[in-house]
Amino acid sequence: MSTIEQFNKYVMPSYGRYALVLDKGEGRQAVDEDGKQYIDFGSGIGTNSLGYCNEDWVEAVCEQAHKIQHTSNYYYTKVQADFAKSLCETAGYTDMFFGNSGAEANECAIKIARKYSFDKYGKGRHNIITLVNSFHGRTLCTLSATGQDVFHNYFFPFVDGFINVEANNIDDLRAKLDDTVCAVMFEYVQGEGGVMALQQDFVDEIFRLCAEKDVLTIADEVQTGVGRTGKFLAGDNFGHKSDLTTLAKGLAGGIPIGVCLSVDKCSRVLTPGTHGSTFGGNPISCAGGLAVLKKVNSEGFLDEVSKKGQYIREKLLTSPEVASVSGIGLMIGIELKTKNAGDIVKAALDKGLLLLTAKSKVRLLPPLTITYEEIDKGLDIILGLLNS
Numbered sequence: 322m323s324t325i326e327q328f329n330k331y332v333m334p335s336y337g338r339y340a341l342v343l344d345k346g347e348g349r350q351a352v353d354e355d356g357k358q359y360i361d362f363g364s365g366i367g368t369n370s371l372g373y374c375n376e377d378w379v380e381a382v383c384e385q386a387h388k389i390q391h392t393s394n395y396y397y398t399k400v401q402a403d404f405a406k407s408l409c410e411t412a413g414y415t416d417m418f419f420g421n422s423g424a425e426a427n428e429c430a431i432k433i434a435r436k437y438s439f440d441k442y443g444k445g446r447h448n449i450i451t452l453v454n455s456f457h458g459r460t461l462c463t464l465s466a467t468g469q470d471v472f473h474n475y476f477f478p479f480v481d482g483f484i485n486v487e488a489n490n491i492d493d494l495r496a497k498l499d500d501t502v503c504a505v506m507f508e509y510v511q512g513e514g515g516v517m518a519l520q521q522d523f524v525d526e527i528f529r530l531c532a533e534k535d536v537l538t539i540a541d542e543v544q545t546g547v548g549r550t551g552k553f554l555a556g557d558n559f560g561h562k563s564d565l566t567t568l569a570k571g572l573a574g575g576i577p578i579g580v581c582l583s584v585d586k587c588s589r590v591l592t593p594g595t596h597g598s599t600f601g602g603n604p605i606s607c608a609g610g611l612a613v614l615k616k617v618n619s620e621g622f623l624d625e626v627s628k629k630g631q632y633i634r635e636k637l638l639t640s641p642e643v644a645s646v647s648g649i650g651l652m653i654g655i656e657l658k659t660k661n662a663g664d665i666v667k668a669a670l671d672k673g674l675l676l677l678t679a680k681s682k683v684r685l686l687p688p689l690t691i692t693y694e695e696i697d698k699g700l701d702i703i704l705g706l707l708n709s
Contacts, residue, residue: 346373349691360699363677364688370571372688378574378612385608404607414582419602423543423569424458426579430539430565437587438503450505452488456513489523506539509555515680516647516654524559538563547571548617551627551650573609642707653685674702
């Protein structure tokens with residue numbers, strides 16, 4: 322029985338998978354079980370931020386695994402304390418909650434927003450505005466928060482208390498941000514929604530209105546955070562810091578993690594017993610996260626992310642098949658004129674390149690450490706397919 326046959330026999334079919342079995346990886350290249358190499362322009366959907374098996378990252382993770390792999394959250398570990406300090410100082414936040422995924426981080430932010438409002442104003446001020454075309458996770462609550470009708474099926478009843486506003490529509494935002502709203506939740510760049518960045522004036526208005534009404538701002542930076550857009554947080558590109566920011570994906574370099582960062586005014590909303598996570602703050606994840614932060618915070622690293630993103634955009638726009646290129650930094654969406662994005666991804670796979678899609682677009686989320694040589698090799702494949 323092949324690996325794929327065995328897998329399909331024992332695992333629920335909740336994903337549409339390509340017929341590819343990855344066995345190992347090094348740098349920015351993955352290797353399948355037959356030894357074929359693939360340049361990775363997807364990094365595990367933005368998760369392998371330092372590529373595969375980065376030497377410093379591996380050393381940090383293995384060293385921690387030899388010490389202690391897990392404790393309950395009844396106790397403390399130094400690696401957890403060190404990571405929390407480093408992340409809060411890097412991102413400019415007061416404190417955080419540890420979870421295991423982006424959906425968990427977003428659930429935490431939703432709970433904090435509702436409890437903050439309940440503690441201060443009482444019942445009835447619990448609605449959260451999210452944006453049309455947003456994506457916030459696959460739990461029942463975060464699916465309910467997601468502003469895409471395609472996800473609102475099968476799992477009825479969904480969680481009440483979410484109001485959708487059209488992205489970049491200031492009039493719609495003003496009309497719906499009433500006295501029942503406790504938070505506005507948004508992605509600076511809608512990743513699963515097509516790699517679409519919000520407009521500056523719309524972001525400005527979110528923060529102005531929320532400050533005026535004591536409504537919390539929640540930035541879902543699960544995909545955009547940890548340097549993906551050329552700044553540590555995508556919000557830094559817009560000149561704003563939200564009350565709550567959620568991170569996951571690339572934060573620990575490929576190990577499950579999720580965090581909810583908080584500013585001072587809502588940093589003590591969660592009290593003992595109001596929230597928890599068995600694996601949250603796992604020592605191995607924290608060790609991986611420290612290695613990622615050390616690399617991302619190194620001199621000139623984020624500037625290079627921006628430069629690489631611009632380099633890729635300029636190359637892509639030379640193709641007559643490319644209608645537009647969206648996103649910020651190394652978060653890139655390619656709108657095509659006549660070809661199908663899914664077909665391009667499959668064809669690239671045959672040629673040794675891993676790509677992603679986002680709605681009708683080809684999506685690129687390469688490791689932040691990708692080299693220009695690797696970029697050129699990958700772009701040669703993409704442009705060859707687009708121009709053929």
